[in-house]
Amino acid sequence: MVSSNCAVSGVRAIFLEGELVPVASESMRRAVPADLPALGRMLATSLHASWNADAIAAEFKIEWSIVEVLVHDAEQEEIRGLLVYWHVADELQLLYVATDPHHLRKGIGRKLMQHLCLRAKRLHATCITLEVRADNDAALQLYRGIGFVEVGRRRGYYQTEGIDAVLMEWRTT
Ligand SMILES: CC(C)(COP(=O)(O)OP(=O)(O)OC[C@H]1O[C@@H](n2cnc3c(N)ncnc32)[C@H](O)[C@@H]1OP(=O)(O)O)[C@@H](O)C(=O)NCCC(=O)NCCS
Numbered sequence: 001m002v003s004s005n006c007a008v009s010g011v012r013a014i015f016l017e018g019e020l021v022p023v024a025s026e027s028m029r030r031a032v033p034a035d036l037p038a039l040g041r042m043l044a045t046s047l048h049a050s051w052n053a054d055a056i057a058a059e060f061k062i063e064w065s066i067v068e069v070l071v072h073d074a075e076q077e078e079i080r081g082l083l084v085y086w087h088v089a090d091e092l093q094l095l096y097v098a099t100d101p102h103h104l105r106k107g108i109g110r111k112l113m114q115h116l117c118l119r120a121k122r123l124h125a126t127c128i129t130l131e132v133r134a135d136n137d138a139a140l141q142l143y144r145g146i147g148f149v150e151v152g153r154r155r156g157y158y159q160t161e162g163i164d165a166v167l168m169e170w171r172t173t
Pocket of ligand 1 (some may be wrong): 012046047048095096097098099100103104105106107108109110111131133136137138139142143145158159
């Protein structure tokens with residue numbers, strides 16, 4: 001039984017059946033330029049790595065672009081997830097979501113997308129839109145699981161391979 005919650009040497013810990021057990025903590029925050037090297041390393045090993053540190057740096061200069069990171073352990077600040085989206089008129093447009101390749105299939109992608117849905121509601125957006133390669137099964141399953149629905153296709157949009165772009169949407173109401 002958990003009996004109390006405290007911080008020891010800056011690490012959150014709980015008493016669990018008489019023993020002090022450290023608690024892994026995850027939180028979302030806005031990305032800053034100092035994150036670029038870590039993000040660059042993460043993206044360099046990512047499957048479907050269409051983004052890199054330069055692309056993220058360019059987003060920092062766009063007024064309506066929001067770049068957020070999921071950090072594991074507020075003290076050590078290990079970046080494990082990335083979310084890039086635009087807030088345009090009454091829509092959020094997801095540009096990119098990625099999980100550190102060392103931490104796939106641990107629920108991080110779902111947390112990032114749930115956070116995005118919450119942000120959409122808080123910002124009074126009507127919907128979130130996105131575009132994804134038709135052969136990106138992991139992303140498609142992730143989006144469908146959150147409740148995104150397919151609203152269109154761009155045939156052969158990814159031209160070197162002739163892969164379709166799937167257009168998806170999630171409505172806040
Ligand atoms: C897509 C991505 C963000 C998913 O991140 P993740 O942290 O591994 O996802 P989660 O662990 O939260 O998984 C949530 C759900 O997504 C689906 N999913 C994730 N990876 C999957 C895979 N390899 N194959 C099939 N479904 C997958 C599953 O439905 C999963 O639920 P489950 O584990 O209960 O079965 C990750 O694979 C990634 O970073 N890919 C490279 C970047 C990319 O392609 N981004 C999308 C660009 S549009």
